[in-house]
Amino acid sequence: MDGHLIAAIPGDGIGKEVLPAAQRVLDAVAVRHDFVLSWCELPWSCSWYTQHGAMMPPDGIDRLRETDAIFLGAVGSPGVPDHISLWGLHIPIRRAFDQYVNLRPVRLLPGLASSLRECEAFDVAIVRENTEGEYSDVGGRFATPDGDVAVQESIFTRRGCERALRYAFDLARQRGGALVSATKSNGLMHTMPFWDEVTAEVAASHPDVKWQRMHIDALTARFITHPQDLDVVVGSNLFGDILGNIAAAVSGSLGVAPSANLDPTGRCPSMFEPVHGSAPDIAGRGVANPIAQVWCGALMLDHLGREKAAADVLTAIETVTADPALRTRDLGGRATTKDVTSALVDALP
Incomplete structure (x- = not known):
């Protein structure tokens, strides 16, 4: 079966929650469209930095080069200055792979x-x-x-x-x-x-x-x-x-805002990450909004030529945001990360 190799970097804080949630949705839509997403899990983060003195290993760029795309959660920790994580992970990846376009689609989603x-x-x-x-x-x-x-x-x-x-x-x-x-x-x-x-x-x-x-x-x-x-x-x-x-x-919340770091030529892997940060204040509580990460997944699928699958993910997002019972705390509701993720899978056409 046709497929793609994706580097998955959960990062810190809620990244460790929303990225697995998005993987669940993307795996489900891949099954519906007869392709496979193979995940290369990478633990690079601020926690990795405190243990190893670097945001990623010396061969990190070479390992990413073998993948079709990079799916990043959120990076940041109160104990590590932001410039360390930015210049130690984000910017080296963007420049090594000539990701010269950062695309941020912004919409007022249904119900928000x-x-x-x-x-x-x-x-x-x-x-x-x-x-x-x-x-x-x-x-x-x-x-x-x-x-x-x-x-x-x-x-x-x-x-x-x-x-x-x-x-x-x-x-x-x-x-x-x-x-x-x-x-x-x-x-x-x-x-x-x-x-x-x-x-x-x-x-x-x-x-x-x-x-x-x-x-x-x-x-x-x-x-x-x-x-x-x-x-x-x-x-x-x-x-x-x-x-x-x-x-x-x-648009209502950083919890629904995606971004894509693109090499439009396709010669190098592009990177997809939510706009929000690692939100350590709510990390581990199961209440983070996974919508932004899932939307990043839709952007990634579209970039990989899976336009129909990407459209199905966006349809699911719009169905879920339109339901007041499925809003997380950042949107004024009480739904959990798991609630929203399950609803997204169920809403896939």
Whole structure:
């Protein structure tokens, strides 16, 4: 039977609960569509770091290279600084496998209420450049007679900007919608005018796509007041990161927000992970919302060419969120992780 080898990294906290829950749903939909998901379980986490002094072993990237996709839970621990887990696991994976697009679909799912007082249904795709920009490892801290100085450089290359922007414009064309490019060229005098220049060049090859630039502060306000006016939004590494988290909050809960770190060429494995963190305050209690992780699984199936299976998972998600009895605590309900997971399996077409 045809299948895929998937690296499963539960990570820390609720990642150890929601990732197995999502595996259960994905295994069930795979059976319905006559393929197999083979899971390569990897214990890399902040707990691993405290024991081994690294977030993953020296051959970690080579081991991941043999897989078709990477399915990550949540990484983070109060005893380990965030920059350790980020630069020890997430960023090495993204860069080793040239995952230059971070895609965050944001929708107001059936039955869920936005954090906004009044909000129409919305369906937005946020495309974030994922390998350079403001998150470049260039800079340092220096001691001067007047005190310490910290310098953080931003690196924008034409190749890096163009390929992320092209993906976003192609996506806007596919969705039949419009595109907004996040900028701040009135304040960042070198990088953002360059980003705007490349945006205009890519736009010229997509004359059928309506687009506009919007300063990041105004765009942030638009997400908070009128997210239904947006369709595809593209931004640099930092801008896309911030917008993605704001949009997730507007959608009702971080517990339903997925993301995908993509190599659109398919040459390297892509990585799929929820937007939420490890939530150590509720870890081990069986109350974490598995929806975001399951939606990540749908994105993964779609990327692997299993579009029908991915659509079935999304149908199950929409069926479950529409039922008030199946809402976890982050959504104002009392359902458990197990309750929601079982309901998702039962709701698969």
